[in-house]
Amino acid sequence: MSSTHVMRLALVGNPNCGKTALFNLLTGSRQKVANYAGVTVERKEGRLLAPSGRQYAVLDLPGAYSFHASSLDEAVTRDLCRGFYPGEPAPDVLVCVVDATNLRLHLRFALEVRSLGRPMVVAVNMMDAARRRGIEIDLDILQRELGVPVVPTVAVRRDGAHALVELIDALAPTAQAVAKPLEDHAPTQESLHEETRRLLTLAVSQPRRTAALDDTLDRWLLHPVIGLATLAVVMFLMFQAVYAWATPVMDLIEAGTGAFGEWVARVLPEGPLSSLLVEGVIAGLGGVIVFLPQIVVLFAFILALEETGYLPRAAFLLDRLMSKAGLSGRSFIPLLSSFACAIPGIMATRSIQDPRDRLATIMVAPLMTCSARLPVYALLIGAFIPRQQVGIFNLQGLVLFSLYAAGIASALAVSWVMKKWRRDTGEHALMLELPAYRMPHARDLLIGLWERVLIFLKRVGGIILALTILLWVLLTFPAPPEGATQAAIEYSFAGRIGHAMTSVFAPLGFNWQICIALIPGLAAREVAVSSLATVYALQAVDDAAATDALTPIISSEWTLAMALSLLVWFIYAPQCLSTLATIRRETQSWKQVAIATGYLFGLAYLASLVTYQVAVALGAG
Amino acid sequence: METGLLVQYIAIAIAAMASIAYVIFTQWPAATRRARIACALALMGSTRPAWMQRIGRRLAPAATNASTCGGCSSCD
Numbered sequence: 001m002s003s004t005h006v007m008r009l010a011l012v013g014n015p016n017c018g019k020t021a022l023f024n025l026l027t028g029s030r031q032k033v034a035n036y037a038g039v040t041v042e043r044k045e046g047r048l049l050a051p052s053g054r055q056y057a058v059l060d061l062p063g064a065y066s067f068h069a070s071s072l073d074e075a076v077t078r079d080l081c082r083g084f085y086p087g088e089p090a091p092d093v094l095v096c097v098v099d100a101t102n103l104r105l106h107l108r109f110a111l112e113v114r115s116l117g118r119p120m121v122v123a124v125n126m127m128d129a130a131r132r133r134g135i136e137i138d139l140d141i142l143q144r145e146l147g148v149p150v151v152p153t154v155a156v157r158r159d160g161a162h163a164l165v166e167l168i169d170a171l172a173p174t175a176q177a178v179a180k181p182l183e184d185h186a187p188t189q190e191s192l193h194e195e196t197r198r199l200l201t202l203a204v205s206q207p208r209r210t211a212a213l214d215d216t217l218d219r220w221l222l223h224p225v226i227g228l229a230t231l232a233v234v235m236f237l238m239f240q241a242v243y244a245w246a247t248p249v250m251d252l253i254e255a256g257t258g259a260f261g262e263w264v265a266r267v268l269p270e271g272p273l274s275s276l277l278v279e280g281v282i283a284g285l286g287g288v289i290v291f292l293p294q295i296v297v298l299f300a301f302i303l304a305l306e307e308t309g310y311l312p313r314a315a316f317l318l319d320r321l322m323s324k325a326g327l328s329g330r331s332f333i334p335l336l337s338s339f340a341c342a343i344p345g346i347m348a349t350r351s352i353q354d355p356r357d358r359l360a361t362i363m364v365a366p367l368m369t370c371s372a373r374l375p376v377y378a379l380l381i382g383a384f385i386p387r388q389q390v391g392i393f394n395l396q397g398l399v400l401f402s403l404y405a406a407g408i409a410s411a412l413a414v415s416w417v418m419k420k421w422r423r424d425t426g427e428h429a430l431m432l433e434l435p436a437y438r439m440p441h442a443r444d445l446l447i448g449l450w451e452r453v454l455i456f457l458k459r460v461g462g463i464i465l466a467l468t469i470l471l472w473v474l475l476t477f478p479a480p481p482e483g484a485t486q487a488a489i490e491y492s493f494a495g496r497i498g499h500a501m502t503s504v505f506a507p508l509g510f511n512w513q514i515c516i517a518l519i520p521g522l523a524a525r526e527v528a529v530s531s532l533a534t535v536y537a538l539q540a541v542d543d544a545a546a547t548d549a550l551t552p553i554i555s556s557e558w559t560l561a562m563a564l565s566l567l568v569w570f571i572y573a574p575q576c577l578s579t580l581a582t583i584r585r586e587t588q589s590w591k592q593v594a595i596a597t598g599y600l601f602g603l604a605y606l607a608s609l610v611t612y613q614v615a616v617a618l619g620a621g
Numbered sequence: 622m623e624t625g626l627l628v629q630y631i632a633i634a635i636a637a638m639a640s641i642a643y644v645i646f647t648q649w650p651a652a653t654r655r656a657r658i659a660c661a662l663a664l665m666g667s668t669r670p671a672w673m674q675r676i677g678r679r680l681a682p683a684a685t686n687a688s689t690c691g692g693c694s695s696c697d
Contacts, residue, residue, distance in 0.1 A: 272629050272633055466643040470641065578648070
């Protein structure tokens with residue numbers, strides 16, 4: 001091996017073994033993300049600069065359970081490890097990452113990797129978590145029995161890959177020495193299981209108490225009736241907390257932005273710049289930022305459930321229901337991701353093996369209630385649903401829960417129709433790894449929440465701010481003509497566009513202000529809220545009224561039927577251009593984009609129309 | 622028009638132009654990239670004056686793999 005040759009390391013392992021965390025730890029920001037040629041499987045390569053000064057190219061391969069590939073990701077990993085992937089040189093060393101807390105599953109794949117006969121190192125990751133759970137692993141015995149170097153790693157700790165880097169550096173000049181001779185033929189599933197059992201018996205001792213506790217919990221939480229009831233209660237409590245806990249902080253933020261707006265109006269001389277800042281930027285952004293506490297509470301619950309290991313169990317519980325509706329059990333994680341944002345959810349469908357299941361999941365992912373809808377829902381619920389108790393429940397929380405449930409039910413109904421349409425009777429079994437239960441770490445939760453807060457603030461300071469400024473311009477210019485009798489806003493570009501749109505949206509109960517808010521809402525749904533805040537601030541008779549909160553304004557100017565119609569519109573409407581762009585990229589088809597856009601807009605219009613007309617007929621209009 | 626008002630309108634115009642640019646760059650990253658490449662190629666022709674070629678080089682987007690995400694940041 002020449003001294004100028006950059007050695008190629010490939011990180012390989014089961015999904016969720018901490019491979020990507022280890023990759024991030026090794027390469028830091030020196031990463032390049034792309035796709036493998038011809039497929040939409042992400043390729044991540046980074047550079048590792050070892051203390052010796054040697055450079056390594058590190059490749060983070062897609063997670064795989066086996067070389068008997070059942071998805072595109074696994075096929076890419078298999079071919080790359082074997083050195084058969086077109087345009088990709090074979091890695092010099094395979095770093096097989098295994099989860100120390102789940103060696104029963106992960107060692108099986110490590111044995112498969114070993115059978116390739118390529119130079120290999122085993123990184124036993126999450127050693128700290130294993131120790132905490134009382135799992136003892138004799139790495140020397142494991143190394144002796146596997147016949148390849150074995151090192152402990154803790155990918156989430158700054159110096160957690162120290163031993164691995166040292167080993168790689170030491171092996172670099174003689175990488176071939178760590179290769180296990182190629183076995184005559186690929187190992188059978190039985191022989192892999194048998195060998196895994198043997199290794200576990202020799203090198204690993206599990207505490208009985210933890211496993212017994214997990215089994216007891218699973219008996220209840222995976223029970224077909226009690227488990228589902230528990231899941232419903234957990235989800236229900238989550239939405240109750242969103243209202244019960246967030247309200248005091250929301251009131252503070254609302255009062256703060258109002259006071260700030262009044263102060264700016266007092267300090268700046270009257271003129272267009274003051275109007276832009278007070279009625280445009282502060283009213284618009286203040287109208288959105290007030291919902292930050294609710295987003296924090298919602299994600300605190302989701303992150304905590306994820307950390308405890310409960311979410312994969314929820315996938316297991318819902319598998320039967322999902323397969324009846326024409327979705328694969330593998331659809332659960334992409335759909336769950338879509339609650340944060342449909343874009344990563346749609347991208348996560350790459351792990352679904354069957355192309356038709358994948359397409360069905362992509363098509364229904366936009367129906368999951370993403371976090372961008374939350375400000376819209378919260379605004380309308382706050383304005384129209386009284387803050388009162390129904391038994392032990394908060395009525396506003398109940399309505400929010402029902403909106404989320406409506407999104408899920410609609411997704412299941414749409415996928416069921418798609419299944420019937422394509423006359424598909426086949427079912428695909430769900431293979432799922434259930435991690436051990438664990439107490440969530442406060443630090444991890446806080447980091448996760450901090451990331452969500454930053455993402456939200458970045459959107460507020462980025463796309464929402466930009467669109468609010470543009471909307472203010474459209475609502476302010478041109479100035480009304482001499483002798484105008486109506487409000488200035490009626491003569492503006494946006495006013496005219498809004499009035500023109502009402503001819504289409506009037507049957508849904510939308511006034512021109514709502515119609516205007518729908519347009520910038522296509523870039524980001526929350527912008528609809530800031531847009532409404534700006535429209536009403538500009539319509540206000542004086543500066544004091546311009547800094548009023550949006551909620552009391554719409555509760556006095558709109559009817560309940562209008563609010564319900566808009567809520568239903570936001571359940572279905574594909575009000576997100578980025579989601580449509582992602583569907584195009586993932587399906588490589590404009591036809592699918594047209595189908596998704598058409599059916600979602602059609603559903604939104606129809607459902608809003610029915611909601612509004614029924615509500616008016618019942619006297620809510 | 623008095624100077625104070627003129628300054629206010631200039632500030633608003635700059636904010637509006639910056640907002641338009643931001644929305645275009647974030648919502649249509651691939652199209653923006655293609656447009657920048659086309660402009661840069663037109664400006665960097667060998668017969669163009671040096672100052673024009675310099676502008677073309679500044680306008681050209683950084684090289685990336687063709688199949689990478691466009692970077693709309695909507696998913697983060």
